[in-house]
Amino acid sequence: MHFAFTSEQRLDDGVLERAFTLGEIPGILWSPPAASAPAPLVLIGHPPLGLRAMYPRLAGRARHYAAEYGFAAATIELPGSGERPRWAAAEQARAELHRAKEAGEPVGGEIVDALVLPLVEKAVPEWQAALDALLSLPGIGGPVGYEGGVISVGVRLAVVEPRIVAAGLFAGSLIPAVMFEEARRVTIPLHVLLQWDDEGNDRQAALDLYDAFGSTEKTLQANLGGHTGVPRFAFESGARFFARHLR
Template sequence: MTMHFTSAPRLSDGVIEREFVLGGVPGVLWTPVTASPDTPVPLVLLGQPGGFGLQRMRARLAGRARACAAQGFAAVAIELPGAGERPPLPGAAEARTDLVRALAAGEKPGEDVIDRLILPLVDAAVPEWQRTMDAVLALPEIGERVGISGGVIAVATRLAAVDPRIVAAGLFAGSYVPRATFAEARRITIPVHVLLQWDDEGNDRAMALELFDAFASAEKTLQANLGGHTGVPAFAAEDAARFFARHLGSASG
């Protein structure tokens, strides 16, 4: 599958930004100006929340990409299934309505609701991320080591479980998790860094802790901070950056 770049390279703060389409899926690739065939750089997959859309998240993603570039990493983001201009996933609207109804009633969402909301997204998104890796890693300025950062934790967990190219996972415990994800977590042995906002109103804290416990990694870190979903302290990003620096380095080697 061929990656078609749809915009001329744009330079900002030492970062080259290129929009692309791959198999009908839009995305953005950011590379530091230092990246070249002689000095290929590691790649970070930038996850994002489900349903928000690439353009809505563009400024935040670009900021994360610039932080990656400052460490000597390339970064890529793609439009998730059902987001932006892409057609909605079958049953997603009904599942989200059921989730909102349960939360409004002060009830814990049932496993069936979570499965109907999250699993179709995981099933569709993971192969698209793998095709994106195929295309980006074929570029001569991109090295072999790949990390995944943020996004829907069930998507990142499945991707890390099935694709050996990913060598480090920085995860955000901010969404509900299907039971199938726990079995996938037990297959993961790469280093894992999980950020948990302790008072996140949209997160099941007990479920997040259970998922962290399920990871089979010899090196795994849980960083829990007081505050809600949008109250992530600045130092948390610095800690995540150090995590990727340890496990990705700055060149493919």
């Protein structure tokens, strides 16, 4: 896929922010103010709500990595979200999820699989293509970390992408049963963030997934509060995790 920068701006903390396209996929790259050697790279995952809606949170994390730790950070738009073409199967799966929740019914495995697994199948190769393009740029040399959600996308990337050496995963999304089997094949260092009172999260499923990970180095950080109530110090713990493994 053709990679091209479409805009750039130098932010007030010295971080260089550049929008890009990879084929039809929009993305953003944040580069540190100055670097004497090629920078490590953190891929920042996010839920399928659109880059525009997620920008403040993504940019905040990325700029912190760049300005404070000297990492480059990048994200891409997920399939079917933001400015990308609508995806009928995903829209149908989301409608089924909302119907079940409004009716007070349990969210069955078929709905979870239909919602999450096609997204994983489409998104992971796109992340790998983005990684190919980003690592070819001057000033970026790896190693590479992945952080954020959808957690199943992070699990699959941790299994299939050898260039990712550490992952910070955000619990809080629905988890297909097959991902518990894939989690047993994950061996890289992990830092898992869990909001204990997340109203949309199956806490026990998140704990079971953590238990399933095959990594010999894994940390679970659980904080009181809902989905959007992540304390600032929790993100700093994740940044220090990447500092240990990407330097």
